[in-house]
Amino acid sequence: MTADLRGRSLLTLLDYTPEEIRTILDTAKTVKRERAAGVYARRFEGRSLAMLFEKRSTRTRCAFETAFGEEGGHPVFLSNQDIHLGAKESIEDTARVLGRMFDAIQFRGFRQRTAQILAERSGVPVYNGLTDSYHPTQALADLLTIEERCGPLALTRLSYVGDGRNNVATSLLIACAKMGVHCSVAAPAELQPTDEFRRELSRLGDVGASINVTTDPRAAVDGADVVYTDVWTSMGEEESRAERERLLLPYRVDSDLLNGTGRPQSVFLHCLPAVKGKEVTAEVIDGERSAVWDQAENRKHTIKALMLLTLGLLGAP
Numbered sequence: 635m636t637a638d639l640r641g642r643s644l645l646t647l648l649d650y651t652p653e654e655i656r657t658i659l660d661t662a663k664t665v666k667r668e669r670a671a672g673v674y675a676r677r678f679e680g681r682s683l684a685m686l687f688e689k690r691s692t693r694t695r696c697a698f699e700t701a702f703g704e705e706g707g708h709p710v711f712l713s714n715q716d717i718h719l720g721a722k723e724s725i726e727d728t729a730r731v732l733g734r735m736f737d738a739i740q741f742r743g744f745r746q747r748t749a750q751i752l753a754e755r756s757g758v759p760v761y762n763g764l765t766d767s768y769h770p771t772q773a774l775a776d777l778l779t780i781e782e783r784c785g786p787l788a789l790t791r792l793s794y795v796g797d798g799r800n801n802v803a804t805s806l807l808i809a810c811a812k813m814g815v816h817c818s819v820a821a822p823a824e825l826q827p828t829d830e831f832r833r834e835l836s837r838l839g840d841v842g843a844s845i846n847v848t849t850d851p852r853a854a855v856d857g858a859d860v861v862y863t864d865v866w867t868s869m870g871e872e873e874s875r876a877e878r879e880r881l882l883l884p885y886r887v888d889s890d891l892l893n894g895t896g897r898p899q900s901v902f903l904h905c906l907p908a909v910k911g912k913e914v915t916a917e918v919i920d921g922e923r924s925a926v927w928d929q930a931e932n933r934k935h936t937i938k939a940l941m942l943l944t945l946g947l948l949g950a951p
């Protein structure tokens with residue numbers, strides 16, 4: 635069954651049901667096949683997308699711009715050096731104006747509250763392209779990549795090793811809980827998901843996914859189909875870099891740890907950008923079991939699916 639997502643924002647996957655996530659993933663597979671076959675529709679023709687960036691981006695920006703542009707849409711990149719977002723003009727007023735001119739808004743920045751205000755006041759779908767709290771469009775690409783590489787999500791075991799409370803880990807754990815992926819997180823005590831968030835995760839979905847949290851990376855990866863990590867220092871947290879490197883050094887993903895899954899077919903994922911030699915060795919990320927380039931490509935297909943569904947534009951290509 636295809637869920638109706640017309641008019642919806644994506645601020646966090648907490649707001650999406652497993653059926654709605656399934657619809658996005660299945661639509662992403664369709665648009666990925668279309669592109670591979672050289673079939674280009676013009677489904678975004680006449681539409682415009684405001685792309686607001688307070689933080690840097692390669693993948694997210696390029697995924698939104700190329701997905702929207704290649705089907706005739708007009709994406710407009712607006713950094714906070716360009717517009718008055720929260721400086722000189724309130725976020726509420728900017729949201730009202732953008733909503734009069736654009737069909738949808740992508741926001742990448744610091745506060746989750748900014749994304750919420752944009753959605754509340756603009757009246758058009760708002761897509762969270764990363765905040766300090768969440769990175770939901772990344773998690774959609776992660777799920778698609780896991781399904782492509784490992785088969786049905788509900789039978790899969792994922793191990794997240796590193797900063798277990800950052801935006802990427804949080805959205806990944808929500809997505810996995812909703813779709814029935816079993817997760818084990820290895821992180822130092824200071825960087826583990828909070829007890830409150832773990833209780834929230836255990837209430838999500840109805841598919842009975844489990845989450846275990848440990849300080850021991852070897853225990854966490856045992857039996858895993860997927861080993862996932864992210865940078866040790868996220869954007870906006872640069873003052874913590876030295877402390878993070880001290881805490882997270884034992885959590886580097888190297889060949890020895892990847893082999894610790896005991897499963898020769900297990901894959902390595904990373905949202906990118908990666909700091910090779912810190913959270914992951916070059917041997918792993920550039921090795922045969924790395925699926926990070928598929929994962930990066932899948933940002934585009936999942937984001938295109940999200941925009942087509944929420945803008946009500948899904949028709950025959």
Ligand code: CP
Nearest residue numbers: 691692693694905906
């Ligand atoms: N994974 C990701 O969001 O990459 P960018 O920061 O390059 O957008």
Ligand code: NVA
Nearest residue numbers: 800802868869906907
């Ligand atoms: N956790 C990282 C993800 C970058 C895509 C950050 O926020 O910098």
